[in-house]
Amino acid sequence: MATLGFTQNDFRVFKIEGFSARMGEIHARIRPKLLRLSAELAPELSRRLSMDFHPHVARHARRTVNPPPETWAAFGPSPSGYKRYGYLALAISGVGVHARVVVKSEADHRPEMAGQIAIHSAALQKSLRGTRIARYDRWEADALPQESVADPQLFADLSDSLRMRTGGIDIGFGWSLSEAVRLDRAEVIDAFRELEPLYRILRSVI
Numbered sequence: 001m002a003t004l005g006f007t008q009n010d011f012r013v014f015k016i017e018g019f020s021a022r023m024g025e026i027h028a029r030i031r032p033k034l035l036r037l038s039a040e041l042a043p044e045l046s047r048r049l050s051m052d053f054h055p056h057v058a059r060h061a062r063r064t065v066n067p068p069p070e071t072w073a074a075f076g077p078s079p080s081g082y083k084r085y086g087y088l089a090l091a092i093s094g095v096g097v098h099a100r101v102v103v104k105s106e107a108d109h110r111p112e113m114a115g116q117i118a119i120h121s122a123a124l125q126k127s128l129r130g131t132r133i134a135r136y137d138r139w140e141a142d143a144l145p146q147e148s149v150a151d152p153q154l155f156a157d158l159s160d161s162l163r164m165r166t167g168g169i170d171i172g173f174g175w176s177l178s179e180a181v182r183l184d185r186a187e188v189i190d191a192f193r194e195l196e197p198l199y200r201i202l203r204s205v206i
Contacts, residue, residue, distance in 0.1 A: 003184050005033055006092060011177055014069060014094030014141075022067035023060065030071055030092060031057060037090065038073035041185065045075055045088070048189055049196050051203065053088070054079040069093055069141035074102070075192075077203060084108050086169070086202030088192055093141050097180040099191035100136060100172030101199050103162065112205040113169075114162035120201050121155040127197040136170035137161065144174040171198075 010030055016022040038055030045053045053075040060068050070093035076082035083104045091098040103113060117124070128150035135154075139145045148154065161167040173191045175183050192199075 003182060004037060004097065004180070004188070006030075006097065006180055006183075008177065008181060010092065011094055011096070011180070016067070019063070019065055019067045023063075026060075026068070026071055034058075034071065034073045034090070034092070037185075038075070041073075041090070041188070042075055044185070044189060045192060048193060049200075051200070052077065054082075056082045070098075072098075077206060085206065086113065086199060088195065088199060089172075090188060092180075095141065095143055096174050096176045097183055097188075098136070098172060098174045099188055099195065100170055101195045101202070103169040103202060105166045105168045107168065109205045110162045110167070113202050114159040116201045116205060117155055117159040117162070117198075121152055121159075124155055124197055124201070125150060125152055128194065131194060133171060134174060136172065137168065139170070144176060169202075171195075 013022065013025040013029055016025055034057045038057055042053045042055040056074045056076065058071050070091050072089045072091035074082040074087045074089050076085045076087035078085060084107055086101065086103045086107065089100045089102050091100065103110065131150050132147040133150050134145040134147045136145055158169050161169060172195060
């Protein structure tokens with residue numbers, strides 16, 4: 001497979017000060033690449049994971065002052081939007097590229113998702129087989145987040161987070177700047193396949 005097509009200059013966009021200046025460069029340089037990538041990756045994800053995926057690229061419409069530290073393409077179950085559901089995200093930031101499973105605090109059925117994660121904790125741990133994985137829910141976006149082993153405590157924490165009034169999930173894998181410019185699409189698909197058991201559990205409550 002081909003690379004994702006990101007260059008070092010794309011990552012520098014997230015160092016630009018000022019909302020309008022950074023957003024202008026995101027829309028000019030990065031969003032077109034994410035639109036193309038998401039349209040190409042969605043059918044591949046659907047085929048590999050045996051689920052329908054609809055691509056969406058972040059617009060950051062709610063932001064008016066603080067420029068975003070990253071932007072992303074989301075892959076979810078609905079053609080009309082993604083924030084009401086758990087979704088897969090391919091994100092680009094100033095420190096690299098990231099493949100994640102995300103549930104926003106505004107998503108529907110978060111308590112049911114929490115219950116399913118708790119029920120299937122042992123199966124999730126077995127499927128990830130000690131894989132080192134990173135949590136992005138408190139990420140400062142200034143370096144790749146620290147990875148930890150996918151153990152029972154991790155899934156207990158994810159379940160607890162979803163039960164909180166404003167809680168959610170944001171977890172996955174990251175590639176540094178030097179890795180990201182060489183990253184090919186097959187590696188991204190493989191990362192999403194690693195995350196698929198967790199995503200499938202989140203999707204089961206729809």
